[in-house]
Structures are given as C-alpha cells and as structure tokens.
Amino acid sequence: MSNIKNQRRQEIIQEALRLFASNGFHRTTIPDIAKSLNMSVGNLYNYFKSKDILAQEILRYISSYLGTKLKEINETPLSSKAKIKQIVTIYFQTAQNEPEMIDFFLRVYLANRDVFDNGCEGMLCVNEFVTEIMIFFEEGVSNKELKNQDFFSAFGLFMGYLGGMVFLNGEKLLTKELDEYIDDISQNIYNALKA
Amino acid sequence: MSNIKNQRRQEIIQEALRLFASNGFHRTTIPDIAKSLNMSVGNLYNYFKSKDILAQEILRYISSYLGTKLKEINETPLSSKAKIKQIVTIYFQTAQNEPEMIDFFLRVYLANRDVFDNGCEGMLCVNEFVTEIMIFFEEGVSNKELKNQDFFSAFGLFMGYLGGMVFLNGEKLLTKELDEYIDDISQNIYNALKA
Amino acid sequence: MSNIKNQRRQEIIQEALRLFASNGFHRTTIPDIAKSLNMSVGNLYNYFKSKDILAQEILRYISSYLGTKLKEINETPLSSKAKIKQIVTIYFQTAQNEPEMIDFFLRVYLANRDVFDNGCEGMLCVNEFVTEIMIFFEEGVSNKELKNQDFFSAFGLFMGYLGGMVFLNGEKLLTKELDEYIDDISQNIYNALKA
Amino acid sequence: MSNIKNQRRQEIIQEALRLFASNGFHRTTIPDIAKSLNMSVGNLYNYFKSKDILAQEILRYISSYLGTKLKEINETPLSSKAKIKQIVTIYFQTAQNEPEMIDFFLRVYLANRDVFDNGCEGMLCVNEFVTEIMIFFEEGVSNKELKNQDFFSAFGLFMGYLGGMVFLNGEKLLTKELDEYIDDISQNIYNALKA
DNA sequence: GATGAATGAGCTTTCATTCAT
DNA sequence: AATGAATGAAAGCTCATTCAT
Numbered sequence: 107m108s109n110i111k112n113q114r115r116q117e118i119i120q121e122a123l124r125l126f127a128s129n130g131f132h133r134t135t136i137p138d139i140a141k142s143l144n145m146s147v148g149n150l151y152n153y154f155k156s157k158d159i160l161a162q163e164i165l166r167y168i169s170s171y172l173g174t175k176l177k178e179i180n181e182t183p184l185s186s187k188a189k190i191k192q193i194v195t196i197y198f199q200t201a202q203n204e205p206e207m208i209d210f211f212l213r214v215y216l217a218n219r220d221v222f223d224n225g226c227e228g229m230l231c232v233n234e235f236v237t238e239i240m241i242f243f244e245e246g247v248s249n250k251e252l253k254n255q256d257f258f259s260a261f262g263l264f265m266g267y268l269g270g271m272v273f274l275n276g277e278k279l280l281t282k283e284l285d286e287y288i289d290d291i292s293q294n295i296y297n298a299l300k301a
Numbered sequence: 302m303s304n305i306k307n308q309r310r311q312e313i314i315q316e317a318l319r320l321f322a323s324n325g326f327h328r329t330t331i332p333d334i335a336k337s338l339n340m341s342v343g344n345l346y347n348y349f350k351s352k353d354i355l356a357q358e359i360l361r362y363i364s365s366y367l368g369t370k371l372k373e374i375n376e377t378p379l380s381s382k383a384k385i386k387q388i389v390t391i392y393f394q395t396a397q398n399e400p401e402m403i404d405f406f407l408r409v410y411l412a413n414r415d416v417f418d419n420g421c422e423g424m425l426c427v428n429e430f431v432t433e434i435m436i437f438f439e440e441g442v443s444n445k446e447l448k449n450q451d452f453f454s455a456f457g458l459f460m461g462y463l464g465g466m467v468f469l470n471g472e473k474l475l476t477k478e479l480d481e482y483i484d485d486i487s488q489n490i491y492n493a494l495k496a
Numbered sequence: 497m498s499n500i501k502n503q504r505r506q507e508i509i510q511e512a513l514r515l516f517a518s519n520g521f522h523r524t525t526i527p528d529i530a531k532s533l534n535m536s537v538g539n540l541y542n543y544f545k546s547k548d549i550l551a552q553e554i555l556r557y558i559s560s561y562l563g564t565k566l567k568e569i570n571e572t573p574l575s576s577k578a579k580i581k582q583i584v585t586i587y588f589q590t591a592q593n594e595p596e597m598i599d600f601f602l603r604v605y606l607a608n609r610d611v612f613d614n615g616c617e618g619m620l621c622v623n624e625f626v627t628e629i630m631i632f633f634e635e636g637v638s639n640k641e642l643k644n645q646d647f648f649s650a651f652g653l654f655m656g657y658l659g660g661m662v663f664l665n666g667e668k669l670l671t672k673e674l675d676e677y678i679d680d681i682s683q684n685i686y687n688a689l690k691a
Numbered sequence: 692m693s694n695i696k697n698q699r700r701q702e703i704i705q706e707a708l709r710l711f712a713s714n715g716f717h718r719t720t721i722p723d724i725a726k727s728l729n730m731s732v733g734n735l736y737n738y739f740k741s742k743d744i745l746a747q748e749i750l751r752y753i754s755s756y757l758g759t760k761l762k763e764i765n766e767t768p769l770s771s772k773a774k775i776k777q778i779v780t781i782y783f784q785t786a787q788n789e790p791e792m793i794d795f796f797l798r799v800y801l802a803n804r805d806v807f808d809n810g811c812e813g814m815l816c817v818n819e820f821v822t823e824i825m826i827f828f829e830e831g832v833s834n835k836e837l838k839n840q841d842f843f844s845a846f847g848l849f850m851g852y853l854g855g856m857v858f859l860n861g862e863k864l865l866t867k868e869l870d871e872y873i874d875d876i877s878q879n880i881y882n883a884l885k886a
Numbered sequence: 887g888a889t890g891a892a893t894g895a896g897c898t899t900t901c902a903t904t905c906a907t
Numbered sequence: 908a909a910t911g912a913a914t915g916a917a918a919g920c921t922c923a924t925t926c927a928t
C-alpha cells in the first residue's frame with residue numbers, strides 16, 4: 107500500500123474513532139464520517155470495505171497505542187507499586203486528553219459485540235494492550251511484589267476499575283477531577299494485588 | 302392501572318430486558334420484542350410510549366431488583382469483609398442465573414447514554430442500587446473496618462471490577478467458571494478497601 | 497334516540513369541532529377526542545360510526561348554527577346594505593368568539609374534500625347556510641338594491657372574502673383587530689354588489 | 692448544486708405539487724411521490740430532507756411563478772381597472788390549466804398551518820406573490836384610481852374571492868365555466884376598490 | 887482514486903377501528 | 908351504554924452499501 111494511502115487510512119481511523127466514541131457505533135453513519143473528512147462516501151469504502159471492519163481497525167489502533175505506552179512503563183526498572191501508579195496515570199491522562207480512546211472501549215467495543223465477532227474474536231484485536239498488562243503482572247509476581255493469582259482476576263480489576271471511573275467521570279458524577287483520584291486508586295489497586 | 306395490565310407490563314419488561322441484553326439496544330427492534338411476546342407492535346406502545354422509555358423502565362427494574370438483594374445483605378450483622386464476599390457472590394450468581402441483568406448494564410446502559418438522557422439523568426434510575434452500596438461502604442467506614450476515602454473510589458472499584466469480570470466471562474476469556482473467582486476477587490476488594 | 501343520548505352527541509360534536517379546528521383533521525385522533533370528553537374510544541363509536549361521519553355531522557351543525565343567525569338577519573326589514581354589514585359583523589364575531597366554527601371551514605372542510613365525499617356531496621351539509629345567503633341575495637336583487645348577476649359570483653365574494661380575512665387574522669398578519677375591518681369590508685362588498 | 696440535480700429537484704417539486712394538490716398533504720405519502728417519479732424513497736430524501744420542507748419549497752415555487760406573472764402585468768401601463776381584469780384572468784387561467792397551483796394554496800397551505808410554521812412564518816414563502824399585489828394596489832391608490840384603505844382589506848378581497856371561486860368550481864357547483872365569470876368578478880372587484 | 891446519486895430494506899411510531907367483557 | 912386492550916397496516920425517515928461516471 108502506498109504511503110499516501112496509508113496516511114489517509116490513519117486520518118480516517120482517527121476521525122472515525124472520534125465520532126464513534128462520542129456518538130456510539132449506531133448513531134455514527136458512514137456519511138457522517140465521510141463528511142467530517144471532506145471525502146466522498148464511495149471513496150471511504152475504498153479504504154475500509156465495511157463499517158464493521160473500520161471499527162475493528164480502530165480497536166487495533168487503540169490497542170496498539172495504549173500497548174506502546176504500557177510497554178514503555180514495563181521497560182523501566184520501577185517497582186510494581188510505582189508501575190501501577192504510572193499505568194493509572196497514563197489511563198486517566200488518556201481519558202482526559204484523548205477521551206475518544208477510552209470511550210471507544212466503553213461505548214463501542216463493550217456494547218456491540220457482534221461488530222467484532224468476525225475479525226476480533228477473543229483478544230485478536232486487543233492483544234498488544236493485554237499482553238503488556240500481562241507482562242506487568244507476571245513480572246510483579248515473579249519479583250514477589252504481587253500475589254500470585256489468576257491473571258484475569260488482576261486484569262479485570264485494572265480494566266474494570268479504571269473503565270468504571272472514566273464512566274462515572276463521563277456521567278459527571280465524580281466530585282473531583284479524574285486525576286485527583288490517581289493516588290487513592292493506585293493505592294487501592296496495589297493493596298488488592300500486592301503479595 | 303389495572304392489575305392485569307401491570308402484570309403485562311412486567312412481562313414486557315422482562316422479555317425486552319432479555320432481548321436488549323443479548324442483542325444490544327439498537328439491534329433489538331420493537332417488532333422483535335412484540336413478536337417475542339406474541340403481541341402486536343401497536344399494543345406494545347400502549348404499555349410504553351417509546352423504546353427509550355421502555356429501556357429506562359428496565360433500568361429501574363434492575364436497580365430495584367439488585368438494590369433489594371443488597372439491602373438484605375446490609376441488614377445482616379456481618380463484618381464488611383463478609384459482606385463484600387456476599388455482594389460478589391450475589392453479583393456473580395445473578396450474572397450466571399439471570400445474565401440479562403448485568404449484561405443490560407454493560408451493553409445498554411453503559412454504552413447508550415443518550416437513551417437515558419431524558420428521564421434517567423445522574424443516578425435517577427439506578428438510585429436504589431447505588432444507595433445500598435453507599436450504605437454498605439459508609440457503615441464499614443464508620444466501623445473502622447474500611448478506609449475512609451471518596452465514595453466513588455470505592456464504588457468504581459466494586460462496579461468496574463465486577464462488571465469487568467462478567468464481560469471477560471461473556472467473551473469466554475476466563476479459564477475458570479465465574480463463581481470460582483469469588484474468593485480471589487472478594488479478597489482483592491477487601492484488601493483494596495480495608496482500613 | 498333518547499334525549500340523553502342526543503345531548504351526549506351534541507357534546508361530542510362540540511368538543512370534536514374544537515379539536516379539529518385547532519389541530520386539523522388528520523392531527524386530531526379519535527383517542528384525543530375521547531380523552532377530551534372523559535369517554536372511552538369504544539363508546540365514542542357508539543355515537544358516530546366513523547371519524548369521517550363525525551366530521552360530516554360537525555359540518556351540518558355549523559351550517560345550521562350560522563344559517564340560523566343569517567335567517568334572523570334575513571327576517572328583519574333592513575336594507576341590503578345594512579344586512580351586508582350585519583352579516584359581516586356576525587361572521588367576524590363568530591370568528592372571534594367561537595373561532596372553531598370558521599376554522600373548521602378553512603382547515604377541515606376546505607382541505608379534506610374526500611372526508612366529505614360520501615355524505616356531503618355538493619351542498620348537502622352546508623345547505624342551511626348557503627340557502628340563507630341565497631335568500632339575502634335574491635331579495636336584494638328583486639328589490640333592485642343589488643345588481644342581478646350569477647349567484648355564485650356573489651356567494652364567492654362573501655365567503656371567500658370573509659374567509660380570507662379570518663385566515664389573515666389567524667396568521668397574525670392584520671394590523672388591526674378583525675372587527676375594526678367591519679366597516680371597510682362591508683362597504684367593499686356593498687360596492688361590489690350594488691345595483 | 693449540479694445542474695442535473697437542480698433539474699431533478701424541479702421535477703420533484705412539480706410532481707409533489709400535483710399530488711399534494713389533488714390528494715391533500717396528509718393523504719399524499721412520500722412513497723406515493725417517489726413512486727410517481729420512479730425514484731426510491733431514500734433518494735427523494737437526498738433532495739428534500741423532510742416532507743414539510745418539500746411542501747415549503749413548493750409554496751415558494753408557486754409564489755415565484757405567480758409573482759412573475761403579476762410582475763408582467765404591473766409593468767404594463769394599463770389602468771387599475773384593466774389590471775384587475777388581467778389579474779383575474781391570469782388567476783382563472785392558472786386554475787384551469789395548472790389547477791394544482793391554486794389547489795395547493797387552498798388545500799395545503801391554507802389548511803396545514805403547522806407544516807409551514809418552521810420556515811414559512813408570516814409571508815416568508817409567499818413574499819414574491821404578495822409583493823406584486825401590494826405594488827398593484829399602491830400604484831392604483833397613488834393614481835387615485837383606487838380608494839385608499841388598509842392593504843389587507845384589498846388583499847383579502849382579491850385572494851379570498853378568487854380562491855373562493857376556484858373552490859366552488861372544484862366542487863362543481865358553478866353553473867358556468869370558470870372563465871365565463873371573469874367579467875362579472877373583475878367588475879365586482881373594481882367596484883369594491885375604486886376611488 | 888474519487889464522486890455522490892441511487893437503492894430498498896428496515897426502523898420507530900401512529901391510529902382508525904374492533905370486540906370481549 | 909361503556910370500557911380500553913388489541914390489531915396491523917402504513918406512515919416518515921434512515922443508512923450501509925453499490926456503481927456508473
């Protein structure tokens with residue numbers, strides 16, 4: 107694929123991500139996306155052959171984006187406790203600065219399972235991201251900083267907790283800014299997971 | 302409203318809940334629901350005057366159902382630690398036996414905010430449920446069993462964590478049955494919240 | 497028909513008239529009318545066997561009501577010029593005090609010809625009213641006060657002109673109150689028709 | 692907008708006008724219009740984004756069409772009396788040859804005020820037409836051919852009278868052809884308005 | 887690659903009318 | 908006479924996708 111086409115694909119992914127995240131999958135139409143990009147509907151289909159496939163590519167993009175950030179954390183020599191705080195920080199920062207990424211998880215991925223049925227089964231499209239959480243966890247366990255338990259007990263805690271907070275924030279139910287919760291929440295997670 | 306009509310309303314709520322939970326809000330049509338109930342579309346509208354309002358009533362129903370269960374737990378003289386385990390148990394049992402309740406939260410409520418905009422703002426429709434969590438938490442704090450912190454830090458942990466586990470279960474990613482996670486997860490939550 | 501039933505019929509006619517006149521024929525539903533009368537839909541159908549027939553009865557009612565008023569004028573020994581002024585006055589007073597009568601003509605009768613096709617063909621249902629205009633006109637002609645011309649040239653002038661003014665008034669386009677136009681318009685009509 | 696698309700819009704306007712005028716607004720459905728044009732429903736919505744807006748565009752079209760004809764009359768050096776006859780002639784000719792224009796006024800515009808509420812308030816969409824009547828009237832007054840009176844007294848006479856005649860004609864109540872009334876009616880109007 | 891008119895199935899919602907009670 | 912739940916056809920409108928240019 108030509109470089110220029112590849113770049114256009116990236117632009118589409120980012121704009122569609124923004125729209126899906128703020129309006130939901132079914133309320134965002136292909137014509138909406140095309141118009142937002144000053145592009146014709148027909149041409150959009152030259153880049154992604156269906157709406158579902160576009161959503162799947164977006165999921166991969168997010169997973170890759172967040173995976174990369176987590177990888178940087180994993181590559182530092184910090185303690186598990188410090189890494190937890192870093193992860194929470196990254197997550198909340200992303201939720202504040204590029205809220206579309208987390209919102210896409212909550213509003214599109216979580217809610218429209220059938221869209222991802224053919225192409226993103228299991229963890230196919232969120233692999234990069236999950237892998238880094240797994241690396242973080244297993245290193246903590248082998249260092250004896252973290253308690254040895256089923257990975258998904260830990261993964262569910264991380265992802266559910268952080269997602270839940272972002273949801274509450276989106277609903278304007280929180281009494282403080284999201285980042286003011288970083289300390290409490292990091293501590294809670296650490297307490298839950300520590301050896 | 303006549304008793305018989307009220308009972309029919311309940312039947313509609315339960316059937317619609319089942320369908321929304323398994324197919325999502327936008328992929329469940331009013332004709333689908335009507336057909337599932339052997340009822341005409343027009344008559345369905347005699348009971349609920351729009352699809353959104355039907356979804357809102359379902360949300361109230363779930364909140365009331367779960368709120369009642371939590372209330373029973375709150376009224377026992379158990380320690381906070383024991384109550385946490387009870388709550389996790391109730392939640393996972395519900396997820397296994399009546400999965401539509403939890404799925405509705407994840408697939409409909411969480412993801413289609415606009416549906417609930419007019420009528421369920423803030424916590425209007427989930428009030429009963431949230432209130433019980435709040436009571437549980439504040440009693441634990443005043444007993445000095447739980448650490449005093451922002452309520453939403455605790456609420457997000459509970460709801461996000463449990464919801465996250467149910468999601469992973471629904472995705473068939475868990476390696477064990479959901480109820481086999483009860484001990485680990487209760488312990489993690491307790492560790493996170495204890496004084 | 498029993499007296500009591502007849503009275504209920506009159507109440508229905510008047511309420512339905514009010515609703516049809518202010519919302520139009522198609523935007524007024526049978527359930528709307530029933531609710532407005534604290535009556536069940538089914539029972540309404542015991543009085544009028546279809547929506548169209550209800551509208552036709554209303555038309556007869558209006559024609560009779562206005563016909564009676566015109567008859568009183570015709571029975572006075574006034575000059576044609578004075579009668580014209582009386583007719584204009586009656587019409588505008590009705591438009592101001594019971595606007596539903598004139599509005600029904602404009603919004604329902606004029607616009608939904610098919611509703612009146614079977615049952616009110618020709619002048620079948622507006623007979624009383626038209627007859628009085630005819631009597632007025634022919635007396636004027638035989639007195640030599642009015643010019644002898646095709647009756648409909650005169651009838652169209654009366655009805656079109658007055659209806660047009662009420663429409664303009666309803667659109668809030670008039671710069672004065674409707675009754676302030678009485679003198680000008682009576683004079684114009686007289687000038688148009690006089691011998 | 693491309694030329695071809697613009698032309699298609701015109702075709703839609705003309706066909707929808709025909710249907711609305713003969714069946715009324717509510718009894719003419721979008722599928723009816725689309726079928727009449729050998730066009731899909733969806734595509735019709737690419738041209739006009741709602742049924743109401745389509746009706747509003749039709750109103751503008753008629754106002755412009757008739758306004759243009761009146762303008763030609765106004766631009767001749769005829770006396771007011773002669774102009775009145777011309778206007779009546781044009782109106783009745785239009786009613787005979789393109790009856791849909793006048794019928795639309797009577798059956799759609801007059802009777803379905805809510806359809807025109809958002810977009811055609813006041814005289815917004817009939818401006819071209821009304822303006823020419825106003826020019827005719829004011830020139831007559833300033834020439835001293837016509838009596839100086841409130842414009843709407845004159846406007847209501849013109850429009851109401853002519854509309855009323857067309858209605859009677861549509862009801863097949865007239866004993867002569869519409870154009871045989873031209874002389875009488877022109878004379879009546881002139882008598883009503885002359886100085 | 888790019889355009890956008892065109893399709894048509896399918897959506898939510900409405901409502902005149904019926905009928906068992 | 909009275910009720911109102913039930914019917915079901917049909918309305919206005921949407922949108923993923925295609926295809927001739």
